[in-house]
Amino acid sequence: xxxxAAKRLKTADSGVKIGTHNGHFHADEAxxxxxxxxxxxxxxSSLVRTRDPAVLETCHTVVDVGGEYDASRHRxxxxxxxxxxxxxGRPTKLSSAGLVFLHFGRAIVAQHLKxxxxxxxxxxxxxxxxxxxxxxxxxxxxxxxxxxxxxxxxAGLEKGFSDAGFTLGAMVGRLNPNWNDPTPSDPAEAQAAExxxxxxxxxRIGEEFSRDLEYYAQAWLPARAIxxxxxxxxxxxxxxxRIMVLEGQAVPWKDHLYTLEEQEGTDKKVLYVLYPEKPxxxxxxxxxxxxxxxxxxxxxxxxxxxxRGARDEQLDExxxxxxxxxxxxxGFIGGNKTFDGAKxxxxxxxxx
Numbered sequence: 603x604x605x606x607a608a609k610r611l612k613t614a615d616s617g618v619k620i621g622t623h624n625g626h627f628h629a630d631e632a633x634x635x636x637x638x639x640x641x642x643x644x645x646x647s648s649l650v651r652t653r654d655p656a657v658l659e660t661c662h663t664v665v666d667v668g669g670e671y672d673a674s675r676h677r678x679x680x681x682x683x684x685x686x687x688x689x690x691g692r693p694t695k696l697s698s699a700g701l702v703f704l705h706f707g708r709a710i711v712a713q714h715l716k717x718x719x720x721x722x723x724x725x726x727x728x729x730x731x732x733x734x735x736x737x738x739x740x741x742x743x744x745x746x747x748x749x750x751x752x753x754x755x756x757a758g759l760e761k762g763f764s765d766a767g768f769t770l771g772a773m774v775g776r777l778n779p780n781w782n783d784p785t786p787s788d789p790a791e792a793q794a795a796e797x798x799x800x801x802x803x804x805x806r807i808g809e810e811f812s813r814d815l816e817y818y819a820q821a822w823l824p825a826r827a828i829x830x831x832x833x834x835x836x837x838x839x840x841x842x843x844r845i846m847v848l849e850g851q852a853v854p855w856k857d858h859l860y861t862l863e864e865q866e867g868t869d870k871k872v873l874y875v876l877y878p879e880k881p882x883x884x885x886x887x888x889x890x891x892x893x894x895x896x897x898x899x900x901x902x903x904x905x906x907x908x909x910r911g912a913r914d915e916q917l918d919e920x921x922x923x924x925x926x927x928x929x930x931x932x933g934f935i936g937g938n939k940t941f942d943g944a945k946x947x948x949x950x951x952x953x954x
Contacts, residue, residue, distance in 0.1 A: 618644060621661030621668075622698075624651040624793060627800045629774040629807055630697035630743040631666035633736075634678065636808030637702050638663065640710050651797055666698035673705055680744075689732050689740075697743035703736050714819055727818050730857075735814050742771045770807055777803040825853035833862045836872060844873040845948045851881035852888070856896055873903045874948045876941070886927060887944035889951075890935045904933030905947070906954040923947055 663676040670677040678701040878885040891901035909929040917926030927937035938944040
């Protein structure tokens, strides 16, 4: 089983050697090496970058090269024609990063949370980290588009600007040597220079992974219970459950709200979320429109158009609600000096 891979390695000798390919490097093997080195078995492990089968055979673990996927031998390549492994419940073919996360991700999360690998919290974060971070990298390495190219073409959609450089994959790519960079004449020195750049890339993308892990463990996961309680109390503020109030303080709520709605299977969606700007008495309150989906700039129901762009007394006048602070020009968020004022704004907005 995938989650047992790290346990099997606990009896391995220390000072293991990881192998991957030399030449142009990519985000997947850079992250794969970083993730392995988070675990005790691989702490201080050496790395060899080569395509020589005889050298790779001497490695304890090999990623992204060798034409073999066999977890029992610690071989994690995905370039075989017959390869089609995906993460549980997800459609995207794995890269070497996805393979390492499939087999070692639970151990990495459990180590961070200091909880057993089979705990609910570890399973939740294992799945969340894959969907939020690893899957896009798998797709990028395997040439899989986020949108069906045929449907995009049929709809006549065109990009408004290039976003090719605005990805972690592009960031890793820029760390490769340029074609006209000076190269040491000695092959060993040349390989060492290339390996140093790979090390920089592995650390750089790994830092982003670790930041995500830290966020989901320390902020996102604790927010789950708070959002769940607010969701259960939403009918107190609107008979149709369209207003949700985070009474104590603002927490990351979007992911949890979408999950709760999906689990309940309700057609009565939350339209606005209210929360204090700071967890102190007398704090101002925010009203935020729920996006149609995570990451979307489109709201399920933006705040009323006459309010948009108004501030202070002008907002009081157009809304008929005292204590107005602002409403963003797009209507996705606004503010009031008091909870009662923010609640009144939400009540008017749902009926607008």
